[in-house]
Amino acid sequence: MEKKIDITICLGSSCFARGNNKNLEFVQEYLKENNLTDKVNFKGQLCSKLCNEGPVIIIDGQVYKEVNKVKLMEILNKTFNI
Numbered sequence: 001m002e003k004k005i006d007i008t009i010c011l012g013s014s015c016f017a018r019g020n021n022k023n024l025e026f027v028q029e030y031l032k033e034n035n036l037t038d039k040v041n042f043k044g045q046l047c048s049k050l051c052n053e054g055p056v057i058i059i060d061g062q063v064y065k066e067v068n069k070v071k072l073m074e075i076l077n078k079t080f081n082i
């Protein structure tokens with residue numbers, strides 16, 4: 001079985017307010033549109049202690065900081081070779 005990709009989104013109050021509320025929806029839509037839902041473990045976590053550099057998203061251990069929609073799109077496209 002193929003190994004799933006771990007996507008973790010920081011849902012601490014700082015990251016959430018700074019953009020992860022929108023990023024959360026964006027990732028969900030992206031996974032659905034590209035039929036990737038089964039290939040990913042998508043979960044939220046509490047504050048990642050990087051609030052100053054948030055919003056934070058972690059993909060397979062790689063920490064992405066100051067993630068906005070444009071950056072997120074690029075990161076996801078790169079992750080899934082789309």
Ligand code: FES
Pocket residue numbers: 010011012013014015016046047048049050051052054055056
């Ligand atoms: S709220 Fe995300 S790093 Fe603190």
